[in-house]
Amino acid sequence: MTIVMRVIIDSGILMNVTSWAALEDDVYTSPLVFGELKSSLSQQLFALADEYNRIQIVKPLAKYVAKVRAAASDIGQDRLSDADCEILGLALQMKEEDEVLLLSDDFGLRNVSIKLEIKSKGVKTTKQIRKREYKYICNACQTSYDYLVDECEVCGHTHFKRKIK
Helix, strand or coil: CCCCEEEEECHHHHHCHHHHHHCCCEEEECCCHHHHCCCHHHHHHHHHHHHCCCCEECCCCHHHHHHHHHHHHHHCCCCCCHHHHHHHHHHHHHHCCCEEEEECCCHHHHHHHHHCCCCEECCCCCCCCCCCCEEEEECCCCCEECCCCCCCCCCCCCCEEEEEC
């Protein structure tokens, strides 16, 4: 059986024109990524890559996105966009069939990828990262939670600080 390296990229990679030169393998992204592209240049690059089959746009199955959200919640990584969850869901889905590499400079995305045992690499940020887990502390009474809650169970306050465990 031949192992294929599938490279999954997020919007940050699509916004960085110089990143495109490094992309040689099969490149994939999710449909929601286009919505995160703000500049007309990055939108045009995306459209050209799609037109010339340099990138494949694949929507992951909902069960993989749900696994991503659960993993993110488990480590307190509450700042992932829907597009981030889709990218990780796509990587998780494809990881079942082939070798996968997630290219992203987004720390939150890469943090959850470690939890999900998905290989990741930065393009601008080449420093190796380690998994971080977070806790949330009520600003009013200092009660600590392992996950983000809407309201403190002790005092009812709704503002929390995020700290590394």
